[in-house]
Amino acid sequence: MTLIESYIYSETLMRDVSVSVLLPLPSITNAEYGEGVGLPSDDHKYQTLWLVHSATGDHTKFIRGSRIEAFSRANKMAVVMMGVDNSFGCNVPNIGNYFDYITEELPKTLQAIYPLSDRREDNFIGGTSMGGFAAFMASLRKPEKYAAAFSISGALAIEELEKIESVRPWYINVTNALFGENRQYYNPHEHDLQTMAEDLLQSNKEQPALYACCGTEDMYYRAGYDVIQALRAKGLNVTYEEGPGAHDWDYWDPQLGHIMRNWLPKKGDLVHFKK
Template sequence: MAFIQCNLFSEALEMSCAVNVLLPQRTAAQVGMQGRSGDGRHPTLWLLHGRTDDHTIWMRRTSIERYASELGLAVVMPNVHLSWYQDTLGGPRYFEYISEELPRLCRDFFPLSDRREDNFIAGLSMGGYGAWLHALRNPQNFAAAASLSGALDLADLVTTRKTEQPNAYAALAPYFPAPDAIAGTGADLFALARQVCESKADLPALYACCGTEDFLYEGNQRFLRHADEIGLPVTYEEGPGEHNWAFWDQWIQRVLAWLPLEKPIN
């Protein structure tokens, strides 16, 4: 597996942005690793971080490089700070950056496939929300999207933080100044899910997992009930676990096994 650290200048953000990239590499010489790579441009997982982390976190807290090397899968891990993957009014356009600019830039620099069936998006916590946000708003871009302990019920989370945890809400306020106005907007996964179901769009496969002791567990359950009501197919799994890396390192392996990847050619 080849590991590249880079800074890309983003016009959407008007700044340089750090990105970590893992590229498949055919090799039998790396001790304890099985490198696999197909011919041509690589299938890609766009892997998103949570609210308190950055582009380095998945490689520091999990064995994502080892897991992906066996699949011939490229992994792109961008940094979006505390943005919740949203465009800001008069400021950085993080949604545009992730959905349009970053894929274009990465495909210019690296041999990444632009085929929908080769592109997948996943993330944890804030990144789980971000993964589904992008999958539901741009279903044509991804074959599959996975949320690990995702903040799927954003309106409830923001309202709770504002009323019960004002210090924690301070980090959300620049992006969601009116929590009671989230429902029904482009930031609301409940509304987006209903819209894509009504539009009869070709939906990406959706996967969610959450630990039963996670503080976001009830929000995940509310979204699953909503998905069932509107006929949105979701593969859901749960198990013992809290909002921590012991859970995510285990369950990212299940996500990778679930992805509809074509078998790489050695």
């Protein structure tokens, strides 16, 4: 395995950014366990999972909180972890166009640097909590870029968070920037997943496969469940699972492993590109 910390300049965000990239490359573990991970040749590239962190976090949260390195190796899949601050992955007026950054600029940049496939069938996006919203939003608005998206304990209805007293000060601060103090920037086509789903259905574009899960003891349960049911009622292909668990890595880590191992449409090996 190789963990690469990339420091690049983002024209979209107009500042330097850090991105963590996991590549399943040969290591002593291969010799010990015979996993058969090899170096990519000129005509082979990796399927890629783009991961978006939870609120108040950064791009290192998955490395620090989960076994993502082991999951990347076991599934022979590259993983990119990018930071989006508290943006929900949206373009935030006067702060930064994070949606453009994660769906356009960053993939184009990293696919030029590393052996990452740019084909839709080889790209997936997922996240925890706030990152779950970002993943669903990206896949619904840019379905031509992702074959699948998943949300783990996703805050899929942003405005539901205001009802949770402990996070209300954070919610007010974040949504004042995102929506504007008078909601002058609010746009349901960019901030409401149900509206995005309707836009996708009307476009006749190919739908991404969607997966969501949440712990039944999660304080944000209602911020995800109702949206999932609404998306399914509209005709979207959403797999939903729930079970015991709270809003923490004890629930998120095994779910991440399960999704990568059993749900993502992975090939389990490098993908071939004709020269």
